[in-house]
Amino acid sequence: MLTKNRTVFTELGTEAIEKGLADPQLSAFYESMMSSSGLVSEKLREHMPYLSLCSDKLEGIGPPPIFYVGRRSSQRHLFGEDWAMQQGQELRTPDPDLEEASAAAYRAALEERPYYGYARTAIHMEDKVVDIAFERLIIALRPSPKSDRRFCAYFGVIQDLQQL
Amino acid sequence: MQTPPFIISEIHVPNQLKPRADNVVKLKAEVDKHNLTDMWDMILMLDYQVANVHELSSETREEFCCIIALLLKAFTK
Numbered sequence: 001m002l003t004k005n006r007t008v009f010t011e012l013g014t015e016a017i018e019k020g021l022a023d024p025q026l027s028a029f030y031e032s033m034m035s036s037s038g039l040v041s042e043k044l045r046e047h048m049p050y051l052s053l054c055s056d057k058l059e060g061i062g063p064p065p066i067f068y069v070g071r072r073s074s075q076r077h078l079f080g081e082d083w084a085m086q087q088g089q090e091l092r093t094p095d096p097d098l099e100e101a102s103a104a105a106y107r108a109a110l111e112e113r114p115y116y117g118y119a120r121t122a123i124h125m126e127d128k129v130v131d132i133a134f135e136r137l138i139i140a141l142r143p144s145p146k147s148d149r150r151f152c153a154y155f156g157v158i159q160d161l162q163q164l
Numbered sequence: 165m166q167t168p169p170f171i172i173s174e175i176h177v178p179n180q181l182k183p184r185a186d187n188v189v190k191l192k193a194e195v196d197k198h199n200l201t202d203m204w205d206m207i208l209m210l211d212y213q214v215a216n217v218h219e220l221s222s223e224t225r226e227e228f229c230c231i232i233a234l235l236l237k238a239f240t241k
Contacts, residue, residue, distance in 0.1 A: 045210045055238035065238035068207065068231055085230055090237045143202035149239070151203065 009101050011108070011117040017137070022116065023157040025050065026137050030114065033139050033153070040143045044153075049073070052154040056110055056140065062099040063106040064152060065090035074134065074156035079125070095124045106152055109138040122164065133160040188217055188225065191232045198240050207231060 016022055017030050029050070032043045052075045053068035069076045069084035069091075076084045079094060093099055098121065105115040120133040137155045195204045208214055212228060220228060 040206050040210070042210075044206075045213075048211050055235075057239060065234075065241075067234040067238040068211075085227075087230060087233060090241060091234050143206045147202040149199065149202060 007101065007121040009105070009117065009119045009121070011105070011115060012135075014114050014116045014137075017116055022137070023135060026135065026155050026157055029153075029155050030116070030137055030139070033114075033141065038139065038141050039145060040141055044141075047153075047155070050155055052076075052156070054106070054152045054154065056150045056152065058103070058107055058110065061103060062092065062096075063103045065092055067091065067151075074158050075154070078123070078130075078132070078158065078161070093123075094126065097121075098123050105136065105138050109152055110140050110150070114139040129164045131160075131162045131164055132158060134158045187229060191229055191236070192217070194236055194240075195232060198236065200235060200239060203235055203239075204232065207235075 012021075014030065017027050020027070022030070029047045032047065036043055049070040049072040051068070051070045052066055052073050054064040054066045057064045066075070075093070083094065084091075093102075101121065102119070105117060109115040115138045116135070118133075118135050121131075123130050123132055135157045139153050139155075140150050141153050142150050192204070195201055207228070208217060212220060212224065214220060217225060217228060
């Protein structure tokens with residue numbers, strides 16, 4: 001049982017992945033991307049269903065807007081199909097507090113190195129509040145060697161989820 | 165009495181759900197204009213496993229267009 005009203009966002013560092021402490025699928029994604037030096041290759045294909053992708057645009061207090069939500073990704077599982085396919089405005093997670101708390105990890109991934117961390121928090125959605133614990137890996141990738149664009153790939157693994 | 169064969173082309177799809185060719189063309193032009201062509205190609209190749217958007221079915225092309233619309237918003241707004 002999670003401790004209510006206790007929010008934690010902490011970086012564990014990719015060393016924890018290398019020591020075998022992370023989720024196996026997340027670890028496979030990390031190793032695959034490291035072996036291709038952060039460049040998109042065919043190796044990314046098998047991981048696409050589990051990823052959310054967002055831009056490299058860091059403005060204000062939130063993380064970059066999302067443009068792709070994998071069919072089996074943790075964000076689609078958490079926020080639902082309608083959220084994942086919504087149109088009309090930039091796609092962002094529905095809780096402003098979550099947006100603000102998660103932004104630093106994207107900044108670290110874009111400016112320094114891949115971010116691997118653990119989080120536990122309450123998320124406020126339109127019709128419910130959930131307590132969630134998850135690990136997350138964020139890696140900045142380049143779609144091709146010549147591209148001046150980068151994007152963030154987010155691999156989240158929900159460890160515990162309880163509706164309040 | 166024998167059941168008639170099931171013909172996919174006879175399924176009614178509301179007009180608002182049909183991907184319009186001009187929508188795809190406009191999106192591609194915007195993507196090229198904003199230097200996001202690599203991203204377009206990446207999503208097509210890795211997720212949909214085709215090289216050209218016209219190889220997608222109507223329904224899948226519509227889904228792809230939704231992703232591209234979000235891509236443009238995420239990088240350009």
